[in-house]
Amino acid sequence: MSDLQQRPQQEERRAFLKVGAVAAGSALAPGVLLFGAAQARAPEEPASDKVRWGMIIDVNKCADGCNDCVTACNAENGLTGATGRQDSQWIRKLNIRHLETGVQTSLPMLCQHCEHPPCVDVCPTGASMKRADGIVLVDRHTCIGCRYCMMACPYKARSFVHEPLTDQNPEVPRGKGCVESCTFCVQKLDRGENTTACVEACNAAGHKAMVFGDLNDPNSEIAQVLKTQKTTEVRADLRLNTAVRYQGI
Amino acid sequence: MSSQSYCFEAQACKPALFWTLLGAGGLVLLGTLYAFFTLEHHGHVLTGMDNQIVWGLPHVFAVFLIVAASGVLNVASIGSVFGKKMYKARAPLSGLLAIAMLAGGLAVLVLDLGRPERLIVAMTHYNFKSIFALNMIFYTGFFAIVALYLLTLMDRRLTPWSKPLGMLAFLWRLALTTATGSIFGFLVARAGYNSALYAPMFIIYSFAYGLAVFIIVQTVMYKWNEVEIDERILARLKNLLAVFVAAALYFTAVLHLTNLYYAKQWEFERFILLEGGIYPLLFWGGQVLLGGVLPLILIFSPASRHPASVFLAALLVVIGGHFQMYVTIIGGQAFPLDLFPGYAESSSFYDGVVHPYTPTIWELLLGLGGIAITFLITTVAVRVLNFMPKDDLKELEVELKPH
Numbered sequence: 001m002s003d004l005q006q007r008p009q010q011e012e013r014r015a016f017l018k019v020g021a022v023a024a025g026s027a028l029a030p031g032v033l034l035f036g037a038a039q040a041r042a043p044e045e046p047a048s049d050k051v052r053w054g055m056i057i058d059v060n061k062c063a064d065g066c067n068d069c070v071t072a073c074n075a076e077n078g079l080t081g082a083t084g085r086q087d088s089q090w091i092r093k094l095n096i097r098h099l100e101t102g103v104q105t106s107l108p109m110l111c112q113h114c115e116h117p118p119c120v121d122v123c124p125t126g127a128s129m130k131r132a133d134g135i136v137l138v139d140r141h142t143c144i145g146c147r148y149c150m151m152a153c154p155y156k157a158r159s160f161v162h163e164p165l166t167d168q169n170p171e172v173p174r175g176k177g178c179v180e181s182c183t184f185c186v187q188k189l190d191r192g193e194n195t196t197a198c199v200e201a202c203n204a205a206g207h208k209a210m211v212f213g214d215l216n217d218p219n220s221e222i223a224q225v226l227k228t229q230k231t232t233e234v235r236a237d238l239r240l241n242t243a244v245r246y247q248g249i
Numbered sequence: 250m251s252s253q254s255y256c257f258e259a260q261a262c263k264p265a266l267f268w269t270l271l272g273a274g275g276l277v278l279l280g281t282l283y284a285f286f287t288l289e290h291h292g293h294v295l296t297g298m299d300n301q302i303v304w305g306l307p308h309v310f311a312v313f314l315i316v317a318a319s320g321v322l323n324v325a326s327i328g329s330v331f332g333k334k335m336y337k338a339r340a341p342l343s344g345l346l347a348i349a350m351l352a353g354g355l356a357v358l359v360l361d362l363g364r365p366e367r368l369i370v371a372m373t374h375y376n377f378k379s380i381f382a383l384n385m386i387f388y389t390g391f392f393a394i395v396a397l398y399l400l401t402l403m404d405r406r407l408t409p410w411s412k413p414l415g416m417l418a419f420l421w422r423l424a425l426t427t428a429t430g431s432i433f434g435f436l437v438a439r440a441g442y443n444s445a446l447y448a449p450m451f452i453i454y455s456f457a458y459g460l461a462v463f464i465i466v467q468t469v470m471y472k473w474n475e476v477e478i479d480e481r482i483l484a485r486l487k488n489l490l491a492v493f494v495a496a497a498l499y500f501t502a503v504l505h506l507t508n509l510y511y512a513k514q515w516e517f518e519r520f521i522l523l524e525g526g527i528y529p530l531l532f533w534g535g536q537v538l539l540g541g542v543l544p545l546i547l548i549f550s551p552a553s554r555h556p557a558s559v560f561l562a563a564l565l566v567v568i569g570g571h572f573q574m575y576v577t578i579i580g581g582q583a584f585p586l587d588l589f590p591g592y593a594e595s596s597s598f599y600d601g602v603v604h605p606y607t608p609t610i611w612e613l614l615l616g617l618g619g620i621a622i623t624f625l626i627t628t629v630a631v632r633v634l635n636f637m638p639k640d641d642l643k644e645l646e647v648e649l650k651p652h
Contacts, residue, residue, distance in 0.1 A: 083597040085299035085604075094600055096592040109588070109596070118437060124381035125374040142370050145363015147303040148381050154438030156586050156598065159300050160363060163292040176292045177363030234588055238437060249589075 041190065052134040053184050054215040054243035055199070056225050059107045061209035062202075067093055069108050069210070072201030076185055078169035088159035088174075090182040091198055107246060108198065108210070111136055111157040111182035112234060115241035119149035119158065128179075134215075134243050135184050145177040154235050157181050184212075215243065263473070267632060274625040281618025284611045285360045293363065296612050301604035302582050307361040309574040310616030313458065314354030314623060315388075315429055316451055317570065319422040320459020322347040322395065326422075329398075329415025334648055335482055339638040340415075342470075343463060344399040345630050346623075347422075348392060350462070353623035355388055360615050380431045387425040394418045403634070426452045433577065440517035441581030446507065450500040454573065457493035461544075461566035464490065467638060468560045470631060478556055479640060481649045487559045491548045494566060498541045501573075513590065520584050521576065525603065528580040531572045540569010579606055 041047070073091045074081040083089065091110040097103070113136045119128045120136065127143035130136050138149075150158045158181040165174055171187040174180055185196040199212040213222035225231070231245035288295060298305040325344050328337030336343075359365055375382045398418045401411035430451030436442035464486055471478055505522065508514040521528050547562040583604045588594060594601030630636060642649075 085301060085599065086294055088300070089598045092596045092598040092600075094588070094594060094596045094598075096589050096594050098592055100591075109598075109600075120376075122379050122381060122435070123376055124379045124385065125370055126376040127374075142367070142374050143364065144367045144371050145365075146358075146381065147363070148379075148432075150300070150303040151436055151582070152438065154586065155588060156300075156600065160293065160303060162299070163294040179363070235438065 041192070043190065047131045047133040047135075049132040049134075050216060052215040052243060053113070053189065054134070054213065054222055054245070055184075055196070056211045056222055056231055056245045056247060057107060058209045058211075058247040059105050060248040061207050062105075062107050063205075063207050063209075064104075064106045066205060066207065068201040068205045068207075069093075069198035072197040073110075073182070076169075076188075076197035077172045077183075078167070078174065086160075086162040088161060088180060090157075090159070090180070105249065107249070109155060109157070109234075110198070110244065111153075111184075112155050112240070112242035112244045113182075113184060114243070117240065118152040118154065118238075122148045122152040124148065131186075133189075135186055135189075136181070137183055137186065138179055138181065140173055140175055140178050140180075143178040145179065147179060149179055153181075154238055154240070266473075267628070270628050271625065274621045274628065277617050277621035278625065280614045281360070281621060284614035284618075285365075288361075288611055288615075289365065295609060297606055297608045298612070299604075301599055302579060302606040304578055304582065305606065306575075306579075306608040306612040307357050307615040307619075308578050309571060310619045311354045311357035311361070312429070312578065313570055313574045314350045314357070314619045316426060316455045316574075317458035317462050317567075318347050318350035318354060319391070319426045319429070320455030320457070321350060321463050322418060322422050323456055323459055324463050325398070325402075326415060326419040329412055330419050335485060335640065335645055338640050339463070339467070340411075341399060341402050342467065342631075342636045342638055344395050344402065344418075345636050346463060346466060346627060347395050347459075348399075349623045349626035349630070351388060351391060352626060353619035353621070356622050357615055357619035360618065380428055380435055384425070384428045384432065387421070387428050391418075391421055391425055394421050422455075423452060426455045433581070438586060439581060439584075440514055440587065441521065441577070441584055444504060444507070446500065446504050450497075450504060453493065453496045453500050454570065457490065457497045457566055458570040460486070460490050460493055461563040461570070464559060464563035465567065466627065468556055468563075470637060471556075474637065476637075479642060479645075479649075480554060482640060482645075483556060483559055484554070485649070487548045487562065490559075490563065490566065491545055494541055494544050494548075498537065501536070501541075516587075517584050520603070521580050525580065525583065528576055528583065532576045532580070535572025536569050536576055539565050540572060544569070582606075 070089075070091050070093060071081065073079070077090060079088055079090060091108050094107055094109040096105050096107070113130075113134055115130075115134070117128070117130055117136045120130050123129075124146060125142045125144055127139045127141075128136070128149045129139060145160070147160055150160060158179050160179050161174060161176050164176045168174055172183075185193075185198075188194075188196060195212050199210045202208065202210045211222050211225055213220040215223060215226065217223055225247075226245065229247060231247050232249050233240075233242045233245060296305060321343055323343070324336055325340035325347075327333050328335075328340045359368055362368070371385060375385075377383065394414065395418055398411065398414040401407040401414050427448040430447040430449070433442040434444055434447030467478075470476075505518060508518050519525075521532060523529055544562040544565045547558050547565070550558070552558050583606060585594070585599075585601050585603060588600065
């Protein structure tokens with residue numbers, strides 16, 4: 001009897017809990033979503049040193065002859081894709097062959113976004129600079145075009161704009177007489193997309209050779225890979241602590 | 250000597266020759282300005298420079314002039330700092346040439362900038378970690394200090410200041426050339442540079458190039474004014490030049506011997522000394538033979554008592570100096586960066602290959618502009634002011650006695 005009497009009460013309680021959960025959920029959800037949105041920086045907010053953007057490239061997954069990352073970079077940043085001696089190349093496919101074993105590898109080479117960038121050290125005006133989130137950039141307003149940074153870069157990652165440009169991507173201003181290089185698609189990062197054009201293209205092609213993310217976030221994929229697998233810095237002897245690392249070299 | 254007339258004294262001037270020289274210098278400078286505005290409009294696409302050879306022929310001329318500018322002041326320093334009267338008589342000309350050459354060299358660097366109109370940015374934004382920025386401070390300070398020093402040399406009331414200012418100028422110029430050499434010495438990633446030797450080596454180069462330029466200008470001025478230099482003074486100058494040239498060869502040898510000791514530098518040394526096409530030729534034939542060995546032979550040969558043979562030796566040192574800058578600046582860039590030691594590299598961005606460089610007329614015009622500016626400043630200054638080295642031989646008797 002008592003059981004029968006209790007049943008309707010339990011059902012009522014369940015119904016109440018359901019309604020309560022939905023209500024609490026709908027009350028909390030915007031907060032949770034807002035919390036998520038808060039992780040992407042507002043446009044007026046400066047870059048934070050809590051983040052350090054980085055990239056890992058698995059050369060074993062990088063397909064020989066595939067140039068998708070280069071094409072995507074050119075499209076995103078408004079480069080022509082021409083490869084003359086005076087043309088800009090922000091990312092290039094580098095083929096390396098071991099001199100003794102003859103083993104060949106193909107990998108994308110770009111600005112390594114060093115923690116201690118030689119280009120920033122040598123720039124007389126401070127136009128070459130490292131943003132708080134580790135991205136190495138050129139301030140197009142203070143670059144005088146002396147090219148000392150190009151002399152100093154160990155990765156040959158920089159290009160000088162040799163002629164006037166037309167039809168530029170308004171998000172990626174470039175200019176004759178200035179030096180430029182990979183920006184980690186800073187325009188995309190600042191929009192909160194948290195990826196770069198080259199990584200997107202590599203994923204779209206199904207190679208998934210490139211991982212991009214926040215090196216300082218222990219839960220990020222890139223941090224997990226760094227923690228669990230062997231990666232290499234190019235010219236590690238220079239101790240520049242690059243933000244781009246390679247696997248499989 | 251005092252009865253002699255010099256060009257700054259109007260009656261002895263050769264106006265036609267003066268205006269011809271001025272016209273010639275002006276024409277070259279016009280060509281430079283034409284090149285500058287053309288490049289400013291079209292960009293560096295017209296030059297032989299590219300993303301591999303980023304510093305080209307203009308930098309060869311510019312760095313030579315800047316290095317020689319600091320070196321030519323040495324003549325004044327030996328007079329003011331070390332109290333040698335023979336050199337003191339040459340201090341004003343030495344100071345003038347220092348300013349004129351630095352102005353010429355810096356002008357070329359500025360005219361070659363990708364954004365020369367932003368010179369004001371370079372003067373207002375300083376990254377003090379950059380040796381380039383420190384150089385700008387050294388260069389500006391050099392102008393000011395040497396100008397003041399010149400004042401103390403030419404205005405009797407300021408004579409007591411000439412020794413302390415001369416000392417400051419001497420220390421300043423040592424710092425300046427250290428910084429100029431370090432522009433290359435601090436390039437950690439490139440096989441051709443990245444050596445602390447660049448600082449002292451550039452100082453020694455500057456001694457040789459500066460004194461050579463001084464001897465050339467002095468010889469021309471004496472010839473112009475039909476003055477004959479005392480044989481003993483000429484002997485002192487040429488012996489000093491020989492010491493500097495030998496020291497320059499020594500430092501060059503040490504740099505390469507050090508590199509040959511490091512296995513990682515072998516490839517570069519093989520390139521620059523043996524197999525690198527034009528660069529070994531310019532190194533051995535231009536820098537070492539023309540700019541080093543031949544001047545030494547000329548200086549120590551029995552014929553060397555003649556001013557013409559010392560003049561020729563000095564001229565060869567200057568020519569060799571330009572070859573040295575070409576080998577250092579362009580040769581150092583022509584050798585590819587080694588991103589992956591132990592691997593052969595290739596890419597669309599010319600990794601792993603020797604970079605060719607063919608300068609165009611525009612670069613040559615920019616470079617010659619530096620010489621033209623130096624030439625014009627010097628020609629006008631020696632005409633309107635008293636820069637002629639005048640020796641009081643009686644006073645010099647003690648100093649010139651054979652040791």
